[in-house]
Amino acid sequence: MPPRSMPNTSRDHLARRLNAVAEGDREALRDVYDLTSAKLFGVCLRILNDRVEAEDVLQDVYVTVWHKAGRFDAERASPITWLATIARNRAIDRLRALGPARAVARDLDAAEAVADETPDALAQLEASDEAARLKSCLEELEGRARSAILGAFFGGRTYDDLACEAGVPLGTMKSTIRRGLIRLKGCLGE
Known part of the structure; x- marks a missing residue:
């Protein structure tokens, strides 16, 4: 500049x-x-x-x-x-x-700043036996919670970015993800 x-x-x-x-x-x-x-x-x-x-x-x-x-x-x-x-x-x-x-x-x-071309976390999980279970539990989640969790934990997006995209306050996005993670943990623990 x-x-x-x-x-x-x-x-x-x-x-x-x-x-x-x-x-x-x-x-x-x-x-x-x-x-x-x-x-x-x-x-x-x-x-x-x-x-x-x-x-x-x-x-x-x-x-x-x-x-x-x-x-x-x-x-x-x-x-x-x-x-x-x-x-x-x-x-x-x-x-x-x-x-x-x-x-x-x-x-x-x-x-170090060059993007890693290896498969991302979700692609690697899909290759494992646990992937089917995780995928099944993710599908049981409400659509907004599922897409927010996938974006945050597998897409590397920030909560703020997800909230802006969804047009909701940051606190609402955090709550949506937290509730979704609780449901996901319960499903995976069964």
Whole structure:
């Protein structure tokens, strides 16, 4: 998500502070840091996906700002866009410097988010002897309770999501599922 544009007063203030940094004003650099560090840290962290590396890059960003603030041109870019570009470029440079081993590690971490293509819990249960009994007991439940239980426990849906879909309050959905589970437990215990 790109940085949001700042209101003109904040934008003008930041531009003035960058101009003061260009003149060697250390207090102005502190102000620029205070006004922008959270946003720029987010840029670095999003690219690097490593808090320690992002903190290091953020420090490099402000060293660069100290040395290159004179190159800022308010006619060409907003101050936050100029700063975010520096942060982005520094973060990409760091990512490249970390090399392919780092990219492989990130890819392995990202692999955890890939969907598991194995059969879901319901499909696995259907393959067992208990599946027929569970299916029979589920069929004895009232339709809304049955579909809510299947959605919550076999479909991975939240109670809130199920309540919204059914057009009922969350408490009603919780009660429906609870009563259905009590009936299901009774049926399976027979």
